Amino acid sequence: MNRLVLVLVLEDKPLNRERGRGRRRDQNTGSGKEAVFEACDASTARLDESHRAKSNFLMRAMVFSEPGRLLDESDLSIPEPQRGQLLVRVRACGVCRTDLHVLDGDLVRPKLPLVPGHEIVGEVVQHGEGAERFAAGTRVGIPWLGWTCGECSFCRAGRENLCAQARFTGYTLDGGYADYVSADERFAFPYLIIIPTLRRRRCSAPD
Numbered sequence: 484m485n486r487l488v489l490v491l492v493l494e495d496k497p498l499n500r501e502r503g504r505g506r507r508r509d510q511n512t513g514s515g516k517e518a519v520f521e522a523c524d525a526s527t528a529r530l531d532e533s534h535r536a537k538s539n540f541l542m543r544a545m546v547f548s549e550p551g552r553l554l555d556e557s558d559l560s561i562p563e564p565q566r567g568q569l570l571v572r573v574r575a576c577g578v579c580r581t582d583l584h585v586l587d588g589d590l591v592r593p594k595l596p597l598v599p600g601h602e603i604v605g606e607v608v609q610h611g612e613g614a615e616r617f618a619a620g621t622r623v624g625i626p627w628l629g630w631t632c633g634e635c636s637f638c639r640a641g642r643e644n645l646c647a648q649a650r651f652t653g654y655t656l657d658g659g660y661a662d663y664v665s666a667d668e669r670f671a672f673p674y675l676i677i678i679p680t681l682r683r684r685r686c687s688a689p690d
């Protein structure tokens with residue numbers, strides 16, 4: 484949406500595609516929440532230990548509640564991916580001028596309370612019903628446009644960013660300033676398509 488993009492948290496480790504096993508554990512345990520933690524690698528597991536001590540169901544998130552107020556570091560429930568959605572373990576999330584417009588109240592009627600952030604790179608750790616575009620462990624990008632109706636004239640013409648019912652990540656949908664985010668798989672990008680030349684050492688986020 485914007486030209487100004489400030490990014491990123493960098494990660495040196497290559498993605499280990501073996502470690503995402505959310506589907507298998509879903510079958511074994513019947514517990515999506517357990518699958519979230521078990522699908523992550525060792526460093527992630529260490530990071531999550533503090534959360535596990537509090538509750539298996541919580542994640543850290545930075546929460547916006549009103550313009551002019553600092554974001555609150557909070558423990559929120561890990562989102563349950565709904566039909567067609569992915570649950571993504573956030574590895575990095577850019578800070579964009581649009582985020583600042585949300586926080587300043589320039590963009591009106593945000594979801595409240597809200598987890599901002601729409602330039603997300605992470606790994607798929609769980610699937611909602613019918614979501615099968617990306618395997619567990621796949622690195623994906625989650626952009627600003629998070630949902631559209633799929634039926635209006637704009638959507639049918641491939642101009643879904645003009646959909647009157649569109650929802651936006653980090654504005655009318657919770658975004659990436661959190662350990663996990665749920666996202667409609669139709670709007671997620673395969674990471675290797677985003678900027679392949681930087682894939683060894685850098686994350687690059689969709690806008």
Ligand SMILES: [Zn+2]
Pocket residue numbers: 631632633634635636637638643646647648
């Ligand atoms: Zn539409």
Ligand SMILES: [Zn+2]
Pocket residue numbers: 484485488579580581601602627690
């Ligand atoms: Zn942006």
